[in-house]
Amino acid sequence: MSHPSPASPLAAPTPPAPAGSLKPPRSSSSTRGILIKIALLSIIDAIAVFGLFMLFLQESWIPFAIVLAVTVLVNWIYLTPGWLPAKYLTPGLLFLAVFQIFVVVYSGYIAFTNYGDGRNGTKDDAISTILLTAQERVPDSPTYRVTVLEQFGEYFFLVTDPEGEVSLGSADSPLERITDFGTDSTGRADSVPGFTTLGFADLLGNQRAITDLAVQVSDDPNDGALRTPDGSNAYLYLSSLSYDAATDTFVDRQGAVYRDGGDGAFVNDSGRELIPGWTITVGFDNFIKAFTTENIRGPLISVTIWTFAFAILSVATTFALGLFLAIVFNKPNMRGKKAYRLIMILPYAFPGFLSGLVWLGLFNEDFGYINQVLFGGAAIPWLNDPWLAKFSVLLVNLWLGFPYMFLICTGALQSIPEELTEAATVDGAQPWAVFRLIKFPLLLVSVAPLLISSFAFNFNNFNIIYMLTGGGPRDVSAGVDAGATDILITLVYKVAFGEGTGRDYGLASAFAILIFFIVATVSIISFRQTKALEELN
Amino acid sequence: MKVTSRSLMMTGAMAAATAIVLSGCAAAEPEAPMFEGSLTVWVDADRAGVLEDIAAQFEEERGVTVELVTKDFGAIRDDFITQAPTGNGPDIIVGAHDWLGKLVQNGVVAPLELGDKASEFQEVAITAMSYEGQNYGLPYSVENIAMLRNVDLAADVPATFDDLIAAGEASGAEYPFLVGLDPAAADPYHLYPLQASFGAPVFEITADGTYDPTALALGNEGGEAFAIQLAEWGAAGILNTNISGDIAREEFVAGKSPFFLTGPWNLPAIQEAGINYSIDPIPSAGGETASPFVGVQGFFISSRSENTLAANEFLVNYIGTEAVQTALYEVGGRAPALLTAFEAAKSNADVAAFGEVGANGNPMPNVPAMDVVWSDWGSTEVAIINGQGDPVELWRAMVESIQSKIDG
Numbered sequence: 004m005s006h007p008s009p010a011s012p013l014a015a016p017t018p019p020a021p022a023g024s025l026k027p028p029r030s031s032s033s034t035r036g037i038l039i040k041i042a043l044l045s046i047i048d049a050i051a052v053f054g055l056f057m058l059f060l061q062e063s064w065i066p067f068a069i070v071l072a073v074t075v076l077v078n079w080i081y082l083t084p085g086w087l088p089a090k091y092l093t094p095g096l097l098f099l100a101v102f103q104i105f106v107v108v109y110s111g112y113i114a115f116t117n118y119g120d121g122r123n124g125t126k127d128d129a130i131s132t133i134l135l136t137a138q139e140r141v142p143d144s145p146t147y148r149v150t151v152l153e154q155f156g157e158y159f160f161l162v163t164d165p166e167g168e169v170s171l172g173s174a175d176s177p178l179e180r181i182t183d184f185g186t187d188s189t190g191r192a193d194s195v196p197g198f199t200t201l202g203f204a205d206l207l208g209n210q211r212a213i214t215d216l217a218v219q220v221s222d223d224p225n226d227g228a229l230r231t232p233d234g235s236n237a238y239l240y241l242s243s244l245s246y247d248a249a250t251d252t253f254v255d256r257q258g259a260v261y262r263d264g265g266d267g268a269f270v271n272d273s274g275r276e277l278i279p280g281w282t283i284t285v286g287f288d289n290f291i292k293a294f295t296t297e298n299i300r301g302p303l304i305s306v307t308i309w310t311f312a313f314a315i316l317s318v319a320t321t322f323a324l325g326l327f328l329a330i331v332f333n334k335p336n337m338r339g340k341k342a343y344r345l346i347m348i349l350p351y352a353f354p355g356f357l358s359g360l361v362w363l364g365l366f367n368e369d370f371g372y373i374n375q376v377l378f379g380g381a382a383i384p385w386l387n388d389p390w391l392a393k394f395s396v397l398l399v400n401l402w403l404g405f406p407y408m409f410l411i412c413t414g415a416l417q418s419i420p421e422e423l424t425e426a427a428t429v430d431g432a433q434p435w436a437v438f439r440l441i442k443f444p445l446l447l448v449s450v451a452p453l454l455i456s457s458f459a460f461n462f463n464n465f466n467i468i469y470m471l472t473g474g475g476p477r478d479v480s481a482g483v484d485a486g487a488t489d490i491l492i493t494l495v496y497k498v499a500f501g502e503g504t505g506r507d508y509g510l511a512s513a514f515a516i517l518i519f520f521i522v523a524t525v526s527i528i529s530f531r532q533t534k535a536l537e538e539l540n
Numbered sequence: 541m542k543v544t545s546r547s548l549m550m551t552g553a554m555a556a557a558t559a560i561v562l563s564g565c566a567a568a569e570p571e572a573p574m575f576e577g578s579l580t581v582w583v584d585a586d587r588a589g590v591l592e593d594i595a596a597q598f599e600e601e602r603g604v605t606v607e608l609v610t611k612d613f614g615a616i617r618d619d620f621i622t623q624a625p626t627g628n629g630p631d632i633i634v635g636a637h638d639w640l641g642k643l644v645q646n647g648v649v650a651p652l653e654l655g656d657k658a659s660e661f662q663e664v665a666i667t668a669m670s671y672e673g674q675n676y677g678l679p680y681s682v683e684n685i686a687m688l689r690n691v692d693l694a695a696d697v698p699a700t701f702d703d704l705i706a707a708g709e710a711s712g713a714e715y716p717f718l719v720g721l722d723p724a725a726a727d728p729y730h731l732y733p734l735q736a737s738f739g740a741p742v743f744e745i746t747a748d749g750t751y752d753p754t755a756l757a758l759g760n761e762g763g764e765a766f767a768i769q770l771a772e773w774g775a776a777g778i779l780n781t782n783i784s785g786d787i788a789r790e791e792f793v794a795g796k797s798p799f800f801l802t803g804p805w806n807l808p809a810i811q812e813a814g815i816n817y818s819i820d821p822i823p824s825a826g827g828e829t830a831s832p833f834v835g836v837q838g839f840f841i842s843s844r845s846e847n848t849l850a851a852n853e854f855l856v857n858y859i860g861t862e863a864v865q866t867a868l869y870e871v872g873g874r875a876p877a878l879l880t881a882f883e884a885a886k887s888n889a890d891v892a893a894f895g896e897v898g899a900n901g902n903p904m905p906n907v908p909a910m911d912v913v914w915s916d917w918g919s920t921e922v923a924i925i926n927g928q929g930d931p932v933e934l935w936r937a938m939v940e941s942i943q944s945k946i947d948g
Binding site (some may be wrong): 039119121123124125128129131132133136137138139140146203205206207210211213214221232233234236238279298366367369370386387472475477478479484500505 | 602603604612618621622625642644645646647648650651652653655656670673674723724725780781782783784787843844846847848849853856859908911912915916919920922923928929934937938941944
């Protein structure tokens with residue numbers, strides 16, 4: 004549960020003194036200041052130039068343009084006199100852009116793609132990977148010993164076949180028997196006059212060229228080609244697929260044609276897909292899928308209802324308990340108050356996911372502390388019954404969340420002037436009426452925004468659900484992966500990381516956007532209500 | 541000027557972060573004329589120690605630096621799938637063979653040609669490392685579960701599972717038989733040998749010994765018979781989903797059961813407790829051989845690696861050697877995949893016994909469709925064991941659900 008703590012009245016930071024009043028007038032800025040400014044700007048520029056250089060080499064033009072623009076902007080802002088607000092705001096705005104806006108825009112973009120298992124990269128990557136895996140070693144083909152030679156920038160295989168025959172070939176010329184060569188002590192041909200023999204270091208320096216090199220054993224490509232994975236042994240490979248860049252199609256040895264099927268994969272006429280595919284933009288497909296696919300829509304509705312129930316009940320129960328305890332502990336003449344308060348803060352101090360795991364053990368039907376000790380060995384299926392599991396989740400969340408509510412209620416109660424109570428008592432009000440008509444409304448004014456943020460937090464309270472029940476128990480007869488305690492965010496996790504159906508980041512991002520709209524709507528409405536509450540007073 | 545210089549400093553950090561983030565988006569470096577890079581290997585903490593020595597040796601002999609990046613084993617697969625396409629992934633990862641389908645589906649692993657060296661490894665390891673006829677990994681260990689018996693509680697090796705239960709009950713121990721399950725997901729991996737003994741593998745096994753991911757065999761008559769049997773065991777308390785792996789180990793170590801279906805990873809705790817144990821084949825429950833899943837671990841090369849040649853050399857000629865395989869065995873306790881190293885390791889009776897049981901095993905399916913199976917399979921087993929419905933109906937619903945997910 005919990006913590007938008009900076010907003011809590013206890014932790015409210017004192018506003019910083021206006022910076023301008025402490026600053027000396029700009030005209031008297033010292034030489035030291037200017038030197039520091041120049042030094043820091045040079046460091047930034049040095050880093051930026053290095054980054055630009057790397058990006059230029061990698062021909063990544065869009066990041067290049069962005070880094071260039073940002074660097075120029077930063078220099079301009081800090082070198083131009085004046086522009087004080089920009090000098091303060093720039094670092095923050097840049098952080099905002101990289102760590103917030105970029106992340107949000109990027110997840111939004113993912114929601115409109117088919118990014119997920121098997122659709123993981125670009126089309127070019129997919130084509131090269133398909134070609135790579137299509138290289139099949141001819142069954143039981145022998146191992147050829149090779150030496151890689153170089154002449155005028157072209158690479159050659161000097162091949163010693165298992166019978167000891169020696170031949171030479173390159174990418175353009177098939178293997179041909181030669182007689183003029185030198186051998187090493189093991190009988191492997193290792194040099195030919197006029198050619199340079201590559202040592203291991205040379206091989207490493209040209210790895211891609213050498214591992215990509217295919218030397219045909221004869222003029223007929225169907226006889227296969229030699230390739231070497233390590234620069235010293237070669238095997239006979241046949242490619243099961245060939246790619247034609249002009250028509251953008253793959254053709255296999257049986258003549259079946261695989262075309263770009265339009266959904267990020269090559270498919271043939273009978274519907275067989277080549278793996279891997281690639282990421283494409285699919286528009287609103289993911290959103291449509293969320294609402295039309297039977298397997299998703301059914302659980303989506305019940306999960307949404309439970310998410311609301313979970314978030315509302317979590318806030319309500321923790322607030323009720325927290326407020327009750329705050330009132331009790333607000334009694335001025337109570338003994339040992341500090342010790343009690345300390346104990347009560349403890350659940351708040353533990354990480355939520357750890358508590359989830361501990362409670363998981365406590366709830367074990369046969370061995371857990373709760374059934375064994377508290378209920379005398381009764382086999383209560385705390386986490387295996389759908390309703391009991393919901394109850395258990397709420398109970399654990401109450402345990403985790405009430406200290407926070409206790410803290411903010413204590414703070415809010417103490418800020419209510421005692422005179423109000425006294426005046427009401429003098430007017431003849433009973434304690435309950437004082438609380439209901441005076442204290443509680445005043446309390447709500449300061450606490451309501453925190454309740455709303457607490458609702459938003461619990462709406463996405465992944466830790467507690469994931470660690471305690473994992474969303475279970477599942478209704479196995481329903482045939483979908485959503486369990487009785489799954490909330491929207493755990494459902495998104497299951498879709499994104501594919502516990503059951505393969506990962507689908509696109510669909511998960513679409514869900515995340517839907518969740519954002521739900522939380523935003525609820526928050527806007529609630530904040531409006533809070534404002535009305537404020538005006539009432 | 542204090543405030544300005546601080547904000548300048550922030551801007552500096554910012555620009556650096558921007559440059560790093562943005563350059564991260566870019567493609568891999570262009571081909572260098574001479575090799576200046578290094579091999580990046582993702583390993584888990586256990587294996588990193590062993591690889592350090594071999595990496596140093598490789599650097600000395602071959603002039604290529606090997607950078608070992610220690611990662612949580614469970615995170616390696618998913619991080620690799622996400623990072624490899626960006627060009628920032630490692631050259632080599634350590635992994636389990638059942639990741640292979642996912643890795644191939646996402647196009648992030650490159651085929652690895654072992655050549656004649658393939659015959660130097662256990663056959664099951666090579667089968668496990670191949671996908672659709674291509675080999676993708678260099679295996680280094682093989683592991684499987686077996687039946688552990690507390691000799692003091694049960695003197696004889698039971699012939700069938702019924703005999704085992706009878707012996708367990710006759711022993712007077714608290715549990716006739718122990719296996720670690722999970723209240724939410726049971727444990728299809730541990731229960732698989734019993735299921736297999738009813739003649740119900742997950743997928744049909746084709747003539748060449750590989751799985752046919754389109755033909756689900758779970759739903760055959762054997763599968764349904766197993767479901768009925770599960771319900772009986774559940775009702776009789778022989779299987780209990782509240783006994784997790786940890787609890788099962790505790791109870792066996794405490795001498796509360798004569799039989800424990802588990803893998804070599806629990807041996808150290810059992811030895812430490814001084815239990816007089818024996819490692820036996822898993823008795824058949826349904827009449828056919830109770831073959832466990834065999835899990836193979838190994839190393840894979842990234843399809844985006846620019847250092848394929850060095851990576852090949854490192855795997856085949858360094859990690860594939862007896863010394864390294866033996867060293868990896870000594871730290872992890874898992875039987876080596878290389879035959880010569882395995883023969884040497886067999887002088888340890890435990891390794892030999894587990895290896896014998898594994899010889900009857902099937903490699904765990906490595907097809908991507910397997911990912912779809914686990915969730916339904918586990919939760920259905922929970923429901924059946926806990927008597928939450930008619931076992932055959934639940935089993936059929938599970939098969940239908942899995943089939944519809946495979947069909948997409």
